[in-house]
Amino acid sequence: MRFVRRTDRKARQAARAALPDLIELVIIGVRAGLTPSAAFTMSAEHAAPSLGPALDAVAHEMQRGRRLSDALAVLPQFLGADAGFFTDALITADRYGLPLGPMLDQLGAEVRADRSRQAQRHARTLPVKLSFPLVVCTLPSFVLLAIAPAVLGAVSTITGS
Template identity: 30%
Template sequence: MDYLIGLLNSILHNQQAAEWAFVSLMGAAVFCMGLAGIFLVSNIFSPVRSRLQTVVGSESTDDAKKTGALVVLMGKVAPYVLPKKEGERGRISERLMHAGFRGDTALTTFYALKTLLIFGLPMVVLLALKWVSALTSAETLQAVAAAVLVGVVAPNYVLGKLIKRRKRLLYNGFPDALDLLVVCTEAGFGLKPAIQRVADEISVGHPELAQEFALVNAEMRAGVDRSEALHNLSDRTGLEEIAGLVTLLSQSLRFGTSIADSLRIYSEEFRDKRMQKAEEEAGKISTKLIFPLVFCMFPAFFVVAIGPAVVGLLDHFQVY
């Protein structure tokens, strides 16, 4: 490892060696991309594949028309861009589901975009830096490496932001949905009608949570067990509060206790939890205000309060 680091430093400090390294890397990248493109095109447009589609007949044609050309293309590209490890695919699929992407091609599309960014951003950087003559080959190589790093990190970063945004929207709508669910169950509604009524009522203010509740009700109508449908809701949202509600409802359905009483108790506990969280955030305000006070308000205050006295002293002693 030390030998490789020393070799890399010597290459970066040697202008001619850096140029040869840059040309070699670019040649290898172009060669690999050419091979990958030829391999993909030969598999996608293979005559054997075309004959099989002809033999299968109208069923595959109808499916292609329904799903669209993009979905078919993603299905053909999937074996080449998806990771081989099942655990990695499951983890990314779960993150995509928490972000709201539950389509069949969501995982393939994510990795296809990631692959496109990894190979496309360096090409864009090279084309952009071609017109900048002041840069050396070493600096260009560093810019290309930075572009590759951005292509690797950016999709995961954007996905994390989308997950946080969707969880925040679901969390903001959960108290209203919980109160409505308590009112509906105490009014005599069953679990399925209560969930459907809550989904209809909050569809305007909180469409994301309403969609999740409507999906739970649709699964129940389709014959899915109520406990399984509720656990699917917990898996799709990834919120701790909804997971607690699902556990409570599952236990109530299992042991035959009153759903209305259980929901009322959980609603009171949730309000207490929200109040404790608000008090915790309020207690952190004094600590968070230290840095704005020290770096923004105190300098201005000292300039206004002590500035005239300092100017008077300097004038009195004729420093300037």
């Protein structure tokens, strides 16, 4: 049971990590002149495999004859609140015919900034993670190669006189 929960949690984390790529794919599709539903369908075909179950659920709903705005209600159930702004933008554009480009441009900028912040946060933790190998491997070698010969030379000089 615990293994299933851990696997499910890892799958959801991988899907959340792939969400910015899906947003970028939808932006590319909309900029290419596709309708929101066609852009989403095209994006689902090229998205990361970790998004598969969520996108399959949306595609299944659309194949059953539901509009994109109705089918996207399933997406936040799989991806959590992270997908909320994305689905809201697509639902608004699909229901009311609002221009999707400016909303997706703003969302894309926010997603890229968030991804940059996460990368910087990860980069800041790297020195902490590397401190243990540095202390365990490098410090003893430094002692053996630099300090031990100096101490042995000093001891031999003192005992030799």
